[in-house]
Amino acid sequence: MATTDYELSPVKFSRLTTRGIILGLSLPQVIALATGAVIFIAALYAGGPAALYTAPVWLTMAALAVVGVGGRKLIEWVPITGHWVWRKAARQTAYRRRIVGPRPAGTLALPGDAAALRQYEDPESGAVMVHDPHAQTLTAILEVTHSAFVLMDPGEQERRVHGWGRVLSTVCRSGRIARVQVLERTVPDSGSGLSQWWAEHGRDDGSWVAKTYAELIERAGPAGERHITTLSLALDMRAASRQIRSAGGGIKGAAEVLRQEMHTLTTALRAADLKPSDWYTPGDLAVMLRTAYDPQIAATLDRAGDIGRDLATAGPVAVEETWVRLRSDSAHHAVLWVSQWPRSQVYPGFLAPILLSSGIRRAVTLLYDPVRSDQAARDIRKKKTEYISDQSQRQRIGQIEDASQSAEYADVLQQEADLTAGHGVLRYTGLIAISAPSIDELDAAVAAIEQAAIQASCETRLLVGQQAQAFVAAALPLGRGL
Structure with missing residues (x-):
C-alpha cells in the first residue's frame, strides 16, 4: 500500500501599507505641509519681516508633518491626543457603578461607549444576542473546542488549515456579516x-x-489555567435590511436572519473538525464579562453554580483609564496591537509562543471584517492605479524606488489573483489584552508577551489614549472594533 507524505505549506501575510496620498505622504501630512506652504508664500508676498514673524507657524506645520514619535508622525498624534484630552476633561476616563441607581433594562452594565449595547435573548435558540444600536450589528457568541494543533502531524495540520480557510470563505460569501471575532483567553482553573x-x-x-x-x-x-476559545458572529443589519424586513422587521427579524447565519457557521465549523458548543446564553456571557474585568473571581464563579450569571450585574464596579493602561476591579490591563504580521513565509502555528505562554493572564483577539467581492475588486483596482501613478511621479522627480513599496504592490497583485481564483478578502486586526494584579506584574507580563511576539515574527505596539475602547474590543466577545 502506497503512502503519501504531506508537507505543511507556509503562509505569508500582506504588509501593512505605508502608501499615502502622494509620494508616500498621508492626508494629515499633506494638509499640514500645504497649510505651512500657504502661510509661507503669503508671508513672502506681504514682504518685509512677515516671513520671519510667521516662521514659528509654518515651521511648526512642517515639523508636525515630518517629525515622527513612537512610529507615528506628530500630525497623526493630534487627533489621538485631542480625543484623550477631551475625554479627560469630560471625566469619561473613570467609571463608578451607581449601586443604588436602577439600570435600564436590557443593558449590559458596561462602561464607556459600550454602555449603549443591549441584550436580546432569542426565544427559539435561547442564545443571547448583543445589539449595537450605533454600529447596527447583532452579535451571537459560541465556544469552540479543538484538538491541540501543535501535537498534530503536518498532514493533519494542513487539512485543518484548509478547513478553517473554508469557514472564513463561507463568511465572506454571505454578504451579511459585519465581523467575525476569534477570542482565545486564559482563565485560572479552579x-x-x-x-x-x-x-x-x-x-x-x-x-x-x-x-x-x-x-x-x-x-x-x-x-493551573484553562484556555477558552470563543467565536463571535456579528450580523450587519444595514446589509441585511431587506431580509430583516421580510422576517418581520426589528430585533426579532434580525434575530431570525442571524439564526440562519449561525446555522451556516456551525455547519462549516463541524466540517472543519471544530466542535462548536451551544450558543452562549445570558448567564454564560455574564460570567465571561465579569471575569474579564475581575479575573480573581473566575475560580470562585466556576465553583459557584448559578451565582454571578446575571447580565444586569456582570459589568465592572470601577474602571480607571490612564494613557497606557486600564484598571478595573481586581486587575490592571494593557492592550497591545499587532501592528505588523510576519513579513516572511511562516507556518500556520507561528503564534504558538504567544498562545502557549504560561503564567500570564491574556486574551488574544483576531477581528475579521469580510469585504464583498465587488467592493474588494474596486479597492484593488484603486490601489493598483495609485501605486502606478506614485511610481511615475517618483520617476519624474528622480526619487529612488523603495523595496518596501515594490513588495506592497506585489501583495496587491497577489490579492487580485486570490480574488480572481474565488477566495474571499478579509481585513484582519490582532489585539492582545494582558491582565495582572499589580502594575509591576503587568509591566513584566507585557514585556514577556512582546518577546513572545518577536519569536512569532510579529511586531506589537502598546495602544495609548484608547485603552478602555481597546480592552472592550480585545477581551470581550462582543465583536467590537477600534
Whole structure:
C-alpha cells in the first residue's frame, strides 16, 4: 500500500501599507505641509519681516508633518491626543457603578461607549444576542473546542488549515456579516475539571498510587489555567435590511436572519473538525464579562453554580483609564496591537509562543471584517492605479524606488489573483489584552508577551489614549472594533 507524505505549506501575510496620498505622504501630512506652504508664500508676498514673524507657524506645520514619535508622525498624534484630552476633561476616563441607581433594562452594565449595547435573548435558540444600536450589528457568541494543533502531524495540520480557510470563505460569501471575532483567553482553573475527570475515570482503590494522584490533583488543579476559545458572529443589519424586513422587521427579524447565519457557521465549523458548543446564553456571557474585568473571581464563579450569571450585574464596579493602561476591579490591563504580521513565509502555528505562554493572564483577539467581492475588486483596482501613478511621479522627480513599496504592490497583485481564483478578502486586526494584579506584574507580563511576539515574527505596539475602547474590543466577545 502506497503512502503519501504531506508537507505543511507556509503562509505569508500582506504588509501593512505605508502608501499615502502622494509620494508616500498621508492626508494629515499633506494638509499640514500645504497649510505651512500657504502661510509661507503669503508671508513672502506681504514682504518685509512677515516671513520671519510667521516662521514659528509654518515651521511648526512642517515639523508636525515630518517629525515622527513612537512610529507615528506628530500630525497623526493630534487627533489621538485631542480625543484623550477631551475625554479627560469630560471625566469619561473613570467609571463608578451607581449601586443604588436602577439600570435600564436590557443593558449590559458596561462602561464607556459600550454602555449603549443591549441584550436580546432569542426565544427559539435561547442564545443571547448583543445589539449595537450605533454600529447596527447583532452579535451571537459560541465556544469552540479543538484538538491541540501543535501535537498534530503536518498532514493533519494542513487539512485543518484548509478547513478553517473554508469557514472564513463561507463568511465572506454571505454578504451579511459585519465581523467575525476569534477570542482565545486564559482563565485560572479552579481544579474542578481535573477533580471531575478523576471522579469519572479514576480508580480510587486506596492504594499509594491513587492517594498520591488525588493529592496531586488537589494541589495542582487550582494553580493551573484553562484556555477558552470563543467565536463571535456579528450580523450587519444595514446589509441585511431587506431580509430583516421580510422576517418581520426589528430585533426579532434580525434575530431570525442571524439564526440562519449561525446555522451556516456551525455547519462549516463541524466540517472543519471544530466542535462548536451551544450558543452562549445570558448567564454564560455574564460570567465571561465579569471575569474579564475581575479575573480573581473566575475560580470562585466556576465553583459557584448559578451565582454571578446575571447580565444586569456582570459589568465592572470601577474602571480607571490612564494613557497606557486600564484598571478595573481586581486587575490592571494593557492592550497591545499587532501592528505588523510576519513579513516572511511562516507556518500556520507561528503564534504558538504567544498562545502557549504560561503564567500570564491574556486574551488574544483576531477581528475579521469580510469585504464583498465587488467592493474588494474596486479597492484593488484603486490601489493598483495609485501605486502606478506614485511610481511615475517618483520617476519624474528622480526619487529612488523603495523595496518596501515594490513588495506592497506585489501583495496587491497577489490579492487580485486570490480574488480572481474565488477566495474571499478579509481585513484582519490582532489585539492582545494582558491582565495582572499589580502594575509591576503587568509591566513584566507585557514585556514577556512582546518577546513572545518577536519569536512569532510579529511586531506589537502598546495602544495609548484608547485603552478602555481597546480592552472592550480585545477581551470581550462582543465583536467590537477600534
